[in-house]
Amino acid sequence: xxxxxxxxxxxxxxxxxxxxxxxxxxYTGIDILTNLKxxxxxxxxxLLYFTLTSMAAIGYVLPLSLIxxxxxxxxxxxxxxxxxxxxxxxxxxxxxxKPPFFISIFIxxxxxxxxxxxxxxxYEFQRNLMKTTQISRISSDIFLKFGGKFVYIDELxxxxxxxxxxxxxxVADGKLLSATFGSEAKFNExxxxxxxxxxxxMPKVIEFGKDGLDIKHYENLIALEGFKPKTIESxxxxxxxxxxxDAFDFITAFEKEGVGLNSAKTTLYSLLFxxxxxxxxxxxxxxxxxxxxxxxxxxxxxFIFIIITLCSWGTLFVLMKFAHNSVVLPEIGVILPLFxxxxxxxxLYFRNR
Numbered sequence: 002x003x004x005x006x007x008x009x010x011x012x013x014x015x016x017x018x019x020x021x022x023x024x025x026x027x028y029t030g031i032d033i034l035t036n037l038k039x040x041x042x043x044x045x046x047x048l049l050y051f052t053l054t055s056m057a058a059i060g061y062v063l064p065l066s067l068i069x070x071x072x073x074x075x076x077x078x079x080x081x082x083x084x085x086x087x088x089x090x091x092x093x094x095x096x097x098x099k100p101p102f103f104i105s106i107f108i109x110x111x112x113x114x115x116x117x118x119x120x121x122x123x124y125e126f127q128r129n130l131m132k133t134t135q136i137s138r139i140s141s142d143i144f145l146k147f148g149g150k151f152v153y154i155d156e157l158x159x160x161x162x163x164x165x166x167x168x169x170x171x172v173a174d175g176k177l178l179s180a181t182f183g184s185e186a187k188f189n190e191x192x193x194x195x196x197x198x199x200x201x202x203m204p205k206v207i208e209f210g211k212d213g214l215d216i217k218h219y220e221n222l223i224a225l226e227g228f229k230p231k232t233i234e235s236x237x238x239x240x241x242x243x244x245x246x247d248a249f250d251f252i253t254a255f256e257k258e259g260v261g262l263n264s265a266k267t268t269l270y271s272l273l274f275x276x277x278x279x280x281x282x283x284x285x286x287x288x289x290x291x292x293x294x295x296x297x298x299x300x301x302x303x304f305i306f307i308i309i310t311l312c313s314w315g316t317l318f319v320l321m322k323f324a325h326n327s328v329v330l331p332e333i334g335v336i337l338p339l340f341x342x343x344x345x346x347x348x349l350y351f352r353n354r
Contacts, residue, residue, distance in 0.1 A: 005092055010100030017070035024062035029054045041134045050130050056123035063112055064279035067105045068310045071283045075290050076303050085293050094353045098287045105280040116272040121244035140234055147228050159230040162188035177203055188230055198222040243268045263331055267324040270335040284346040
């Protein structure tokens with residue numbers, strides 16, 4: 002790696018760390034001050050709440066930190082005339098942006114990787130801790146349709162993957178074919194095991210003198226294969242968080258059930274694609290930065306770039322909310338703006354080759 006690349010990359014990364022931790026602490030501090038009266042009384046729960054709030058803040062402050070770090074780094078180089086010196090030594094504009102750009106890509110990929118884990122549920126765990134002093138929330142009186150069957154669940158604990166009082170009704174052409182009742186169920190190996198289950202099968206022909214109801218009892222009965230606990234909870238509670246695998250499972254499970262999938266698709270797209278807003282904006286903003294501060298008011302110029310960043314991020318955030326509420330399609334609210342920004346960034350890159 003060239004010496005200039007190490008220098009620019011280190012300065013950018015150092016600025017990112019300072020801005021990132023500052024914004025996370027600021028977000029966490031404001032949240033704690035706002036909810037101070039409602040916080041759990043236990044010191045352990047308070048520490049857990051602080052940790053979960055800090056983790057939930059990352060999704061909001063990470064893109065801004067990556068962009069603000071570029072603005073700070075480049076304006077410091079402009080003030081010290083380092084930027085124009087690099088250009089005078091023959092370093093091209095495209096070569097100078099590569100270290101910050103690839104660092105932002107790497108950090109973004111780490112964040113996307115975290116969204117494959119329970120990290121994606123930080124905000125939901127934080128809300129549950131505030132309301133019930135517990136991370137998990139038990140849902141009750143759930144009625145859903147899955148795989149052509151109607152399912153009623155009296156109580157669901159998505160963390161321990163347990164259900165109580167499960168009733169499964171198999172219906173075809175408006176006729177009840179069978180009904181399965183289980184006192185409890187445990188999710189294991191992508192399927193539910195119903196304990197102490199009774200299966201009542203309706204006769205094909207209901208006539209006097211013919212066979213009646215067929216009732217069978219099972220100690221353990223396998224049912225609802227692929228119907229994951231988080232999928233059930235997300236279908237029941239529209240504002241529930243989702244990780245990338247769970248969002249994909251939700252879409253797969255309900256794509257043939259006539260359920261609105263815009264919310265799940267928006268969540269999936271926002272977790273997979275919207276984090277790339279930061280690297281793209283890093284590339285765009287860089288090409289509009291001045292070379293020297295001799296003809297510009299650097300304080301005013303940096304303020305303008307910060308406002309542009311906030312407005313752009315706010316616009317994308319509003320579009321994601323519109324897509325989540327089915328005002329616009331998820332592809333239009335999330336993917337299209339990023340596609341346009343990426344196309345503009347590539348245009349600027351190749352124009353300066």
